[in-house]
Amino acid sequence: MNGFHMDYEVFLFIGVVLTLAAWLWTKFKKLQRSDNKRLQTIVAVGSFFPLLLIVFSFRSFAYEPFRIPSSSMMPTLLTGDFIYVDKTAYGVKLPIVHNTLIETGTPQRGDVMVFRSVEDPATDVIKRVVGIPGDHIRYDERTKQIFVNGEALPETFEGPYNGFHDDINPNGLNQRATITGEVEHKILHSDRVRHRYAHRELVVPEGHYFGMGDNRDFSADSRVWGLIPERNIVGQAKGIWMHWRPSAFIDGLKRIGTQL
Known part of the structure; x- marks a missing residue:
């Protein structure tokens, strides 16, 4: 790139x-x-x-707003969420060329991160960091379990997902609680969907990250297109400042101020 x-x-x-x-x-x-x-x-x-x-x-140097366009980060983020991204969290970068001027930190497991798409740099993408440099990542397609350095990320079944959204039918989606790094969050699995992924097991090299959507079976992520180069990183998603969808106006108001 x-x-x-x-x-x-x-x-x-x-x-x-x-x-x-x-x-x-x-x-x-x-x-x-x-x-x-x-x-x-x-x-x-x-x-x-x-x-x-x-x-x-x-x-360019502080915060940037983004709108969530898809369901890949449900239930953490929903279509219609407007988030703000801290562009200083992982280093102050020059605009346009994106070279790092000042090092301020690196992505950690569990962070929700915005980056320029590996496939199309003109498109911004948001995923959760699952693997950092040096990590051995393995995804078991049969059990849909993620292993980081040989240890399975814990998952606790919570029941059928009943959240509000417009993108996909919630039938067959189950919600689970998990911990990625030190971050506790929710993920979704579908009983009806199974995929074969190109990147199921690898070691994350220096300067790269492995990202996944929380809506595991409806997310094109590092399992599909590979690792995220450090150069592509835009910043860390911090919170929701607005939600707009006429079909869920009242519920959307409740999401304002949610921290990620």
């Missing part, structure tokens, strides 16, 4: 550069008021520079 992709961050950066050029030009020429429409346009464009700079800086 060399270079960069044309995403919102790139367009926002271009906007900052263009408005900066207009702002500097108006200051250099001392253009505040003019009857010339072209000059008025330049002044107007330049006036957006401070706002775009603040938005770009905050989004």
